[in-house]
Amino acid sequence: MQPAVKSNVVSQSTMYQILFAISLGHLLNDSMQAVVPAIFPILEKTMNLTYTEIGFIAFVLNMTSSVMQPVFGIFSDRKPSPFLLPIGMASSLLGMLCLAFAPNLIVVLLSVLLIGLGSAIFHPEGSKVAYLASGSKRGLSQAIYQVGGNTGNSLAPIFTALIFVPLGQKGAAWFTILAGIGICVLIYVSMWYRNKLNENFIPQKNKALVKTEGTSITKAVKFAIILLIFITFARSWYSAGIGNYYQFYLINSYGLSIKSTQLYLFIFMISGVVGTFIGGTLADRFGKRNMILFSLVGTFPLALLLPHVSLIAVIPILFLIGIISSSSFSVIVVYAQELVPGKVGLVSGLIVGLAFGMGALGAVLLGVIADATSLTFVMNLCSYLPLLGLVAFMLPNDREKKLSN
Structure with a gap:
């Protein structure tokens, strides 16, 4: 028997206005995060930072999300708290203001x-809103939500080229305006979320079912979750290598300026937006496991080529890598949610949080390796990470997954 919350949501129509609103909130939230890697080249020069110190900044940012997302996810599952969404954005606003004037x-x-x-506060509740507003269109709804976040992340190179290069570190202060807009959008979403709870969208009599049936986890499901975590590890480490250090590789290997390198990063990140949407929509047709497998294994040959091609070939290869590697992100989240449908907040926080956390750890270690060896070595090392996605063969296919529940 499926948990009541799952069947109840499916019977509802898809709430597109809420999906687009939470996607916009996701875009603005992740734009705040995108400011941090965008400002790396500026901080490296003004504060004389090493690659290891840059990696540690990424570590603190992303590990905070990793550790705390599952915590807020557990809290959200036990006690839904709609107004955590604008509170999370307010924390980002304060952080952005401090970053603009940080002296050291x-x-x-x-x-x-x-x-x-x-x-960390935003993502579990945001994923839950997308889940509740999805109706019967889980893959599409999660894709719409994730596209917002990927778009926000893809703006990092634009921020560097148009804001931080001319304005320097203090340009971060302008992003408090985006945070203010985000707070307003998320208050609207939170009011819808609260009203649905007040209308017994999850009926009181069924709450016990959500807590008992939804929390029963078989050994097969636990094994599948472990595999998803490992796949997230491989995917996020590769993304960390490209997102944090490829701009320095372009400067050192091709002689590009800081401003010029941002076009290449933007191509990689904006193609990830396209890939996220395509992956979410195709997964329902070709199977979620197949899409996860294709995403990582399909990236591998292109990743091998990237460090060795001429500059003119970098953009098309980056574009293809971005599309293919990102096609599984929303799919992994939905796959995990359907494995443990009674713990949407926890599972969403765990998978998305691990994506950030593993990327954080990868950013530090790759920075240490780059200082000890070279950026060329790091880029070649990263090329082999997508091959770890072969473990997706061990995931149950979509029909077997339903039977395991």
Whole structure:
């Protein structure tokens, strides 16, 4: 028997206005996070940072999200708290203001901790809103939600080229305006969320079912979750290598300026938006496991080529890598939610949080390796990470997954 919350949601129509609103909130939230890697080239010069110190800034930002997202996810499952959404955005606003005027590395770390905490608060509740508003269109709805976040992340190179290169570190202060807009949007979403709870959208008599049936986890499901975590590890480490260090590789290997490198990063990130939407829509037709497998294994040959091609070939290869590697992100989240449908907040926080957390750990280790060896070595090392996605063969297919529940 499926948990009541699952069948109840499916019977509802898809709430597109809420999906687009939470997607916009996701875009603005992740824009705050995108500011941090966007400002790396500026901080490297003004504060004389090493690659290891840059990696540690990324670590603090992303590890905060990783550790705290499952915590807020558990809290959300036990006691839905709609107005955590604007509270999370307020934390990001404060962090952005501190970052703009940070005089040293310690204050930068404190600033990005606040931004990471805001993201940790936002994501579990945001995923739950997307789940509740999805109706019968789970894959499409999660894709719409994730496209917002990916779009926000893809703006990082634009921020660097148009804001931080001309304005420097203080340009971060302008992003408090985006945070203010985000707070207003998320208050609207939170009111809808609260009203649905007040209307017994999850009926009181069925809450016990949500807590008991939804929390029963078989060994097969546990094994599948472990595999998803490992796949998330491989995917996020590769993304960390490209997102945090490829701009420096372009500067050192091709002689590009900071401003010029941002076009290449933007191509990679905006193609990820396209890939996220395509993956979410195709997964229902070709199977979620198949899409996850294709995403990582399909990236591998292109990743191998990337460090060795001429500059003219970099953009098309980056574009294809971005589309293919990102096609599984929303799919992994939906796959995990359907494995444990009674714990949407926890599972969403765990998978999305791990994506950030593993990327954080990868950013630090890759920075240490780059300082000890070279950026060329790091890029070649990253090329083999997508091959770890072969473990997706061990995931149950969509029909077997339903039977395991």
